[in-house]
Structures are given as C-alpha cells and as structure tokens.
Amino acid sequence: MAHAAVHDTHHDAHDHKPEGFLHRWLFTTNHKDIGTLYLVFALTMFFVGGSMAMIIRAELFQPGLQLVQPEFFNEMTTIHALVMIFGAVMPAFVGLGNWMIPLQIGAPDMALPRMNNWSFWILPFAFTLLLSTLFMPGAGPQGGWTLYPPLSLQGGNSVAFVIFAIHMMGISSIMGAINIIATILNMRAPGMDLLKMPIFTWTWLITAFLLIAVMPVLAGAVTMLLTDKFFGTSFFNAAGGGDPVMFQHIFWFFGHPEVYIMILPAFGIVSEIIPTFARKPLFGYQAMIYAVASIAFLSFIVWAHHMFTVGMPLGGELYFMYATMLIAIPTGVKVFNWVTTMWEGSMTFETPMLFAIAFVILFTIGGFSGLMLAIVPADFQYHDTYFVVAHFHYVLVTGAIFAIMASVYYWLPKWCGNMYSERWGKIHFWMSVISVNVLFFPQHFLGLAGMPRRIPDYNVAFADFNMISSIGGFWFGASQLLFVGVIVHAVFFSKNRATTRVWEGARGLEWTVPSPAPHHTFSEPPVIDDSMLAHGDVTH
Amino acid sequence: MAHTQGAYYVPHGSHWPIIGSIGLFSTVIGAANLFNGGSGITSTPLMFLGLAIIIFMMFGWFGTVIRESVAGTYNNQVDVSFRMGMMWFIFSEIMFFAAFFGALFYARMYSVPWIGGEGHGGLTNYFLWQGYTPTWPTNGPGNIGGNFETIPAWHLPLVNTLLLLSSGVTITFAHHALRAGYRRALLVWLGATVALGAAFLYFQATEYMEAYTHLNLTLHSGVYGSTFFMLTGFHGLHVTLGAIMLTVIWFRCAKGHFTKDNHFGFEAVAWYWHFVDVVWLGLFVFVYVL
Numbered sequence: 001m002a003h004a005a006v007h008d009t010h011h012d013a014h015d016h017k018p019e020g021f022l023h024r025w026l027f028t029t030n031h032k033d034i035g036t037l038y039l040v041f042a043l044t045m046f047f048v049g050g051s052m053a054m055i056i057r058a059e060l061f062q063p064g065l066q067l068v069q070p071e072f073f074n075e076m077t078t079i080h081a082l083v084m085i086f087g088a089v090m091p092a093f094v095g096l097g098n099w100m101i102p103l104q105i106g107a108p109d110m111a112l113p114r115m116n117n118w119s120f121w122i123l124p125f126a127f128t129l130l131l132s133t134l135f136m137p138g139a140g141p142q143g144g145w146t147l148y149p150p151l152s153l154q155g156g157n158s159v160a161f162v163i164f165a166i167h168m169m170g171i172s173s174i175m176g177a178i179n180i181i182a183t184i185l186n187m188r189a190p191g192m193d194l195l196k197m198p199i200f201t202w203t204w205l206i207t208a209f210l211l212i213a214v215m216p217v218l219a220g221a222v223t224m225l226l227t228d229k230f231f232g233t234s235f236f237n238a239a240g241g242g243d244p245v246m247f248q249h250i251f252w253f254f255g256h257p258e259v260y261i262m263i264l265p266a267f268g269i270v271s272e273i274i275p276t277f278a279r280k281p282l283f284g285y286q287a288m289i290y291a292v293a294s295i296a297f298l299s300f301i302v303w304a305h306h307m308f309t310v311g312m313p314l315g316g317e318l319y320f321m322y323a324t325m326l327i328a329i330p331t332g333v334k335v336f337n338w339v340t341t342m343w344e345g346s347m348t349f350e351t352p353m354l355f356a357i358a359f360v361i362l363f364t365i366g367g368f369s370g371l372m373l374a375i376v377p378a379d380f381q382y383h384d385t386y387f388v389v390a391h392f393h394y395v396l397v398t399g400a401i402f403a404i405m406a407s408v409y410y411w412l413p414k415w416c417g418n419m420y421s422e423r424w425g426k427i428h429f430w431m432s433v434i435s436v437n438v439l440f441f442p443q444h445f446l447g448l449a450g451m452p453r454r455i456p457d458y459n460v461a462f463a464d465f466n467m468i469s470s471i472g473g474f475w476f477g478a479s480q481l482l483f484v485g486v487i488v489h490a491v492f493f494s495k496n497r498a499t500t501r502v503w504e505g506a507r508g509l510e511w512t513v514p515s516p517a518p519h520h521t522f523s524e525p526p527v528i529d530d531s532m533l534a535h536g537d538v539t540h
Numbered sequence: 541m542a543h544t545q546g547a548y549y550v551p552h553g554s555h556w557p558i559i560g561s562i563g564l565f566s567t568v569i570g571a572a573n574l575f576n577g578g579s580g581i582t583s584t585p586l587m588f589l590g591l592a593i594i595i596f597m598m599f600g601w602f603g604t605v606i607r608e609s610v611a612g613t614y615n616n617q618v619d620v621s622f623r624m625g626m627m628w629f630i631f632s633e634i635m636f637f638a639a640f641f642g643a644l645f646y647a648r649m650y651s652v653p654w655i656g657g658e659g660h661g662g663l664t665n666y667f668l669w670q671g672y673t674p675t676w677p678t679n680g681p682g683n684i685g686g687n688f689e690t691i692p693a694w695h696l697p698l699v700n701t702l703l704l705l706s707s708g709v710t711i712t713f714a715h716h717a718l719r720a721g722y723r724r725a726l727l728v729w730l731g732a733t734v735a736l737g738a739a740f741l742y743f744q745a746t747e748y749m750e751a752y753t754h755l756n757l758t759l760h761s762g763v764y765g766s767t768f769f770m771l772t773g774f775h776g777l778h779v780t781l782g783a784i785m786l787t788v789i790w791f792r793c794a795k796g797h798f799t800k801d802n803h804f805g806f807e808a809v810a811w812y813w814h815f816v817d818v819v820w821l822g823l824f825v826f827v828y829v830l
C-alpha cells in the first residue's frame with residue numbers, strides 16, 4: 001500500500017499564500033481560494049435570486065395587481081430562475097467540488113489551476129451582463145428561463161445580452177467540468193482507486209461528464225435563437241421550414257441533464273453526511289455509484305417529458321413517459337440505501353445531519369410529484385401549473401439547496417477552523433424546514449386546482465393557499481439571514497476551534513488535514529488507510 | 541496507473557484569466573450593441589477591442605505555458621492533465637456540432653414533413669400551410685429568401701473532402717517525422733497540412749460566393765439555408781482556428797521546440813485537426829450528398 005513518493009525539492013512560489021488582495025483572489029490558482037470565491041459568489045446570487053422570489057411572492061400575496069407591473073413580474077420569474085440555476089446552485093456545487101475533491105482524493109490542487117481561475121472569473125462578468133438587462137430600455141427577458149421562441153425573441157435589447165451571458169456561463173461550466181474530470185482521473189493519490197473514492201467525488205465525476213455533454217448543446221440552441229433574431233435564419237420559424245418545437249427539443253436535451261447536474265452532487269453530499277452521523281459505512285457504496293451513473297444515462301433519453309402538451313406523436317409521448325418512470329428505480333435505490341445506512345446506526349442530529357435527513361424526506365416528496373408529472377394523461381392536467389412549480393422547488397430547494405446547506409455546516413469547520421454555533425444552526429434548520437413546506441406544499445394544491453404558473457394575478461379561488469405560500473416564502477427568505485449570520489460568526493468570531501477530525505464519525509482524507517485546511521495540502525501524496533475511507537466498503 | 545512519482549506541479553498565479561474575462565465581456569457587449577443596431581464606441585469598436593484583448597490574452601497565456609514547458613517545468617502528470625483537458629474540450633466541441641446536426645435531422649425528418657401534412661401534421665397543414673408539399677431542400681411554405689439552388693456535392697465539396705482527408709494524412713506524416721527526429725520533413729509535411737487547410741478555406745469561400753451571387757442560397761433561405769450555412773460556417777471557423785494553430789506549431793517546430801517524446805502541443809493540434817476532418821465527413825454526407 002505504501003507508495004513512498006520520491007520528492008525533489010523544487011517547489012515554486014507556491015508554498016505561501018500570495019500577498020495582496022489582487023494576487024490572493026484575482027490571480028489565484030489555489031483550489032481552496034477559488035472554491036471560496038465560488039461559494040461566496042453563489043451565496044450572493046442566492047440572495048439576489050431570493051429577493052426576486054420575494055417580489056414574486058409579495059405580488060401573489062393577494063389576487064389582483066398590487067405591487068408590480070406584469071412585465072416586471074415576468075422579468076422576475078425569468079431572471080430568478082436563471083440566477084438560481086446558473087448563479088447559485090451550480091457555482092455552489094463547483095465551489096464545493098473545488099474545495100473538497102482535491103482534499104478527498106489526496107491531490108495538491110486541481111489539475112488545471114489557471115483554467116480553474118478563469119472558470120470562476122467569467123461568472124461575475126456573465127451575471128453583470130444578465131442582471132444589467134433589468135435596466136435596459138425595453139426591459140429584461142420576460143419569456144421564462146427556458147427561452148422558448150417565438151416569445152423569447154420578441155424581447156427588446158435584452159435578448160442578445162441574455163444569450164451572450166448564457167454563452168459565458170456555459171464556457172465557465174465547461175472549463176470547470178473539464179478541470180474536475182482531469183483532477184479526478186489524473187490527480188488521485190496512489191492507492192486511491194476509483195472504487196475507493198468518496199462518493200461526493202464520484203457524483204461530481206459523473207456530473208462533470210453531463211456538463212461537458214450538454215452545456216455545448218445549450219450554447220448551440222441559444223446561438224440559433226441569436227441567428228433567428230438577428231441574421232434571418234429559420235430554425236424556429238415554420239414559414240421557413242423550421243419549428244419552434246425544435247427549440248424545445250434541443251433545449252431540453254440540455255435541460256434534463258441540467259436538472260441532474262443540480263442534484264447529483266447533492267446525492268454525493270448526503271451520502272457523505274449520513275454515514276458520518278449514523279456512524280456506519282454507507283450502505284451499498286457501489287450500488288450508489290451505479291445508481292448515479294444510471295440516472296445520468298437516463299437523463300439523456302427522457303427530455304421530452306417537459307413537452308408532453310406540445311403536440312408530439314403518441315409514440316413519442318409513450319416512450320418518454322416510460323423512460324422517465326425508469327428513473328424512479330435508481331433513485332429508489334439511493335433513497336433506500338440512505339435509509340438503510342441510518343438503520344441501527346448510532347445517530348446524532350447535528351445540523352448537517354438534520355439537513356441531510358430533511359433532504360431524504362423532502363427530496364423524495366419532490367421525486368414522487370415528478371413521478372406524477374411523468375404520467376402523460378395526468379401531465380396534461382398538471383402541465384404549466386403550480387404543481388410543476390411545487391415539484392421542482394421540492395427537488396431544487398429542499399433537494400439541492402438543503403444539501404448545499406448541509407455541506408456548508410459539515411465542511412465549514414474544515415474550511416475556517418472554527419465550529420459554527422450548533423444552537424443557531426439548528427434554529428436555522430427548523431425555521432427553514434418548516435417555512436419551506438409552508439411555502440411550497442400549498443402550491444401542490446394550487447396546481448391541482450388549476451392555477452397556472454408565471455402569472456401575476458389569479459382567480460380569487462386561489463387566494464388562501466397563495467397567502468399561506470407567500471407567508472412561508474417571506475419566512476423562508478428571512479430564515480436565510482440566519483444562515484449568513486451563522487457563517488459570519490463561525491468564520492470571524494467563533495472561539496470554538498475545530499479539531500482535525502471535526503466529527504466523531506467522519507471518514508476520508510479531508511479529515512486528516514488540520515482545521516482550517518492549510519493553504520497547500522498534500523504537496524506529497526498521502527498514504528491511504530483503507531479503514532479510514534468514507535464508505536468502508538473497500539474489501540469487496 | 542498514471543501517477544507520477546515526484547513533486548507535484550502547481551503553477552503560480554496568473555493575471556491572464558481576468559484579462560481574458562475582460563476581453564470576453566467587452567466582445568459580447570460590443571457584439572450585442574451592434575446586433576441591436578447601436579453605433580458608436582460601444583458597438584463595433586468595443587467588440588474589436590474585446591477580440592484584441594482576447595488575442596493578447598492568448599499570446600500571453602500560451603506564451604507562459606510554452607516557456608514553462610520548454611524550460612522543463614512540467615512533469616508527466618501535467619502532461620496527462622493537458623491531454624485530458626484537450627480531449628474533453630474536443631468532446632464539448634462535438635456536442636456543440638451535435639446541436640446543429642440535431643437541428644438538421646429534426647427539420648428534415650420531422651418539421652418539414654409535418655408542415656407538409658405527413659404524420660400527425662395533417663391539421664397543421666390544412667389550417668396553416670395548405671398547398672405546401674414537403675421536399676428537401678426547402679425554404680419552407682413561406683418560400684423564405686426566395687427560390688434557390690444547392691451546391692452540387694460532387695464538385696467543390698468533393699474536392700474539399702479530398703483536401704481535408706489528405707491533410708489528415710500529411711499531419712500524420714509530420715508526426716512520424718517528428719518522432720523520428722527528421723525536423724526538415726516535419727516542417728515540410730506540417731507546411732503541407734497548413735497549405736491544404738488554406739486551400740480548403742479558399743474553396744469554401746468560393747463556394748459561399750457562388751451560393752450568394754449565383755444560386756441565391758443564403759443564410760435567409762429558410763431552414764435549408766440556416767442549417768447549411770450554420771453547419772458549414774461553424775466548421776469553416778473551426779478549420780480556420782485549426783489552421784492558425786497549425787501555423788503556430790509550424791513556427792514552434794522551426795524554432796526547435798518539441799522533442800521526440802515530448803510534443804503534446806503538436807499532438808493537441810493534430811487531434812483538433814482530425815476532429816474538424818471528421819466533422820467535415822459528417823457535413824459532406826448529411827449536408828451535401830444526402
């Protein structure tokens with residue numbers, strides 16, 4: 001096992017933190033600093049997108065037009081989605097991957113550190129571009145984040161800016177994903193075989209593959225929008241032999257893998273946290289990997305379930321329905337494995353574990369509503385109603401965002417060297433988990449009763465549930481200020497120093513480096529102790 | 541396993557990425573303003589300024605990497621990282637072209653026949669596009685862009701196919717020469733590859749001129765014109781980039797860069813060149829012949 005690595009002594013200027021703000025943050029090649037940048041950026045965008053959600057819920061508090069114009073309301077729904085997807089969830093996962101993957105596989109840094117810098121530093125520019133459209137003559141995009149033509153092409157000056165912003169986000173994601181694959185396949189410490197890798201790293205490997213496969217397809221789709229609007233092409237114009245529905249096919253060929261890009265790393269996080277606090281190895285480590293791989297594969301062949309009502313041939317509807325329902329099988333494997341991991345474990349319920357358990361329960365609710373939506377005749381009723389809104393917020397907020405929050409509580413002591421306040425972490429959790437259900441659960445009823453999504457006004461019949469949902473929304477939004485408070489306190493004020501291992505049940509290489517993790521770790525390949533790996537399944 | 545025993549290499553910080561971001565930002569703002577009909581400093585000039593910054597960034601960034609590589613700073617592990625980076629970059633390019641090929645197939649197999657009333661498109665045809673008979677090539681029931689003719693596959697496109705295929709052979713000869721240490725033969729074969737690429741681009745430009753001036757085949761010619769020009773146009777852009785990359789490599793070879801065992805820069809460009817070659821074969825079959 002022991003690969004005593006031979007080292008020559010030429011370490012360039014990379015033994016110390018660079019001095020000066022610019023050198024430290026703008027020119028950085030350090031995976032931890034870049035990870036921090038990503039995470040801070042994601043948190044910022046979470047509040048930018050979140051404030052838009054607050055405007056949406058405020059307008060929907062009562063029927064009738066209260067606060068904003070319908071055009072502005074449509075801008076809010078459109079940009080809220082774009083900001084949350086490309087600005088909050090994805091950068092948060094890339095930030096976590098940046099921080100944790102090299103630590104988990106015993107690598108000194110990412111494989112291509114300068115490109116890593118560029119992947120991040122494109123993002124602030126891309127989002128400046130996107131958010132600037134709010135202030136443009138003719139207003140920002142109002143056609144929904146899916147940018148369906150012809151509606152999306154009828155916008156004013158903003159169309160070109162939004163499309164270029166998406167191009168830039170795509171460049172950033174592709175470079176980030178290439179970096180993660182190269183890191184995982186090339187930078188593992190000796191003895192860190194693929195089937196010994198921590199499950200978070202595994203899920204990121206598969207996610208990165210999805211990203212490289214589909215982000216260019218999105219780039220192609222929006223490029224066609226651009227040429228249709230400005231250069232007279234007819235991709236989405238039936239008079240020229242094209243088809244607006246063609247955009248939907250190309251878009252969702254990207255879009256469905258994209259939604260799994262936003263959940264697979266969350267699966268990985270939860271699969272790290274539950275074994276730690278159940279003090280048991282992950283049940284079915286290999287099955288978990290195969291399940292993630294199956295989900296990733298299936299994500300490529302189910303895209304048209306987003307378009308059941310668009311008028312596809314019956315054979316297409318049936319195929320996409322059955323293929324979609326297949327996804328429930330590997331997802332079920334994962335849920336049962338998380339439950340079985342907890343079975344007879346000596347569990348404790350620190351904040352990361354609370355968020356992870358909430359993830360398992362609430363994500364499963366989102367999964368079930370997804371199964372309902374997969375059924376074609378039922379979808380004819382649910383399509384474009386608040387039921388869909390409830391469904392994807394369950395999988396994205398109580399799924400992806402809860403997993404991200406769980407991971408922040410889990411790894412924050414490793415990042416900053418201090419323990420967060422467990423008391424306030426728990427308060428944050430309970431406030432979040434209750435308010436989020438007040439926020440989104442009534443939306444199921446609204447949708448089943450027929451309330452359409454993306455409208456600023458509604459029938460008075462929907463008033464009560466909308467008011468409840470809005471109250472939950474404001475409550476959830478306010479609760480996230482606690483999250484910032486807990487983080488700021490832990491990073492800057494907490495006197496409670498974290499130990500190296502931090503959590504009693506923690507396994508894996510990241511828990512062998514000091515807390516806070518030094519600027520450079522594993523400049524020599526670590527010796528892998530199989531019994532300390534996260535899943536404990538290595539003998540098979 | 542490809543694990544290097546020896547010191548890891550982590551590069552020092554770099555100001556090139558942020559310069560690249562500024563370049564990209566300026567380019568797209570300039571382009572967006574230009575598309576929106578803007579004039580003045582924030583449209584075309586800003587776009588070209590941005591492009592200049594990006595080119596400046598590439599010189600600087602690649603220059604740094606080349607100097608580090610020539611100085612022997614990199615080890616095997618870095619080499620493998622570069623290889624993976626290039627491989628997955630090419631994969632992303634393939635998926636970009638897949639989107640446009642997908643549009644072509646969808647238009648031919650579904651949207652055009654449906655507009656013409658085939659399959660489940662009967663009502664669409666009856667109510668919206670009565671009298672339209674689906675054919676390929678087509679500019680749709682609206683006759684968008686007016687009547688046009690297509691480029692015959694077995695003339696210039698065939699010549700271009702032969703040119704690109706030959707360039708795939710010459711670059712392989714160049715690679716063998718590099719590995720055998722025949723620097724002169726390397727330069728000749730690599731130069732031949734660049735020449736073949738340039739000839740391809742020349743004929744492609746001729747073809748475009750022919751299409752625009754004599755055949756009335758333009759970007760406006762309905763879905764046929766859209767798919768034709770976007771596919772061949774993006775391919776031509778990639779051939780141009782590849783040819784520029786080959787030229788840079790030619791100069792590096794002339795300066796004595798690369799050794800028999802260590803010449804990833806050369807190989808990366810060769811991979812890229814084969815990639816544009818294979819995309820062309822797809823274009824030749826699906827855009828020109830069928």
